Amino acid sequence: MTATPMRQFALQGAAVILVLSLAWPYFGLNAEALPWLPTSLAIGGVAFIFATLSRQPWWWRAIHAGFMPLVWFTHSQQIDPGWFLLAFVLLLLVYRGALSGQVPLYLSNKQTVAALAELLAERGPSRFLDLGAGVGSTTVPLADLLPDSHFTGYENAPLTWLVGLLLSVGRPNIRWRWDDLWQAKLGDYDVVYAFLSPVPMPKLWAKAQSEMQPGSLFISNSFPVPGLSPSRIIDVDCTPPRPLYCYQL
Structure with a gap:
């Protein structure tokens, strides 16, 4: 089941x-x-x-x-029922992705951002897409570290999207979108990054294969594509372990 x-x-x-x-x-x-x-x-x-x-x-x-x-x-x-309604609304605003697509809110840590920055620096100026970008814990610091690259974040939970929007203010190399990640056109980007859950990975990989250009890179934090060997695995020095599974198209 x-x-x-x-x-x-x-x-x-x-x-x-x-x-x-x-x-x-x-x-x-x-x-x-x-x-x-x-x-x-x-x-x-x-x-x-x-x-x-x-x-x-x-x-x-x-x-x-x-x-x-x-x-x-x-x-x-x-307890007054009004508190439960308030809690439900707040949870929906933050964890909408967990309800609609079994994608909980994960925040990338500083070690992961550093590893991604090093990887992107090796590739040169890139168009980077963060699927399920949360509050911008990946996109915002990367935009500061790599001003010659362009970063786009997709987030569908209203409250986390709003926080990410506020944090991205003043950074011209960030495009922040309130949208479903499945609506993203992956072919517009050189690097696509996802920190989701095991559930959507087969479908997301099929989307990546059909849309991403040859030579582009798909990166999944912590959750590999089932049945597929990654081109490279980056072991991030953090606890709990959060390896980056890299798939070259």
């Missing part, structure tokens, strides 16, 4: 149905109120088992284990 949102809802729902179908008749026949804390813990345990059996990534297993216990805890605190 792949880690798609609808399937995760189905998995959690299956755990809820299984536990309640066993617990409700027992407590109903004994005229006892359903103990929600043990029930939520049981649902979390069953959901964790389902997630493990379906070989979900570790973070999905943790989410499934803790979801219902957190629902019980939150309900017991009697």
Whole structure:
């Protein structure tokens, strides 16, 4: 089972149905109120088992284990529903890519930027595209280090796009776009950089192959293209390790 949102809802729902179908008749026949804390813990345990059996990534297993216990805890605190709406809106503004394309917000660190700057310096002035550019943690410092190159960032989460736009002000070699990365014309760039997740990599590589020009370079931070040997791997000196997988077109 792949880690798609609808399937995760189905998995959690299956755990809820299984536990309640066993617990409700027992407590109903004994005229006892359903103990929600043990029930939520049981649902979390069953959901964790389902997630493990379906070989979900570790973070999905943790989410499934803790979801219902957190629902019980939150309900017991009697928190005003308005706070949940506010939290949802803020999360949507920052993590829209995780909802629409299973691409969470990753920020490139200084060591990665230094490695990319060295690689770009070897190639000379370039047209660099950052797919899922976040707040500009890659694009902005690279534009400062390499003023002869031109940098474009694509970001579809409104709040992170706005932060990146503000940070790019005063840098004429940056073009900052609020757009879906799948709408980018990769053939307009010499170097395309992505720090996404394993999920979109096969589709993104197919797009790169069909659009990028011969001699251009596709770079993926941390997540290699499945089944394809990179032309070069740059080991970035950081913790946790974040290798750069480079694919020459």
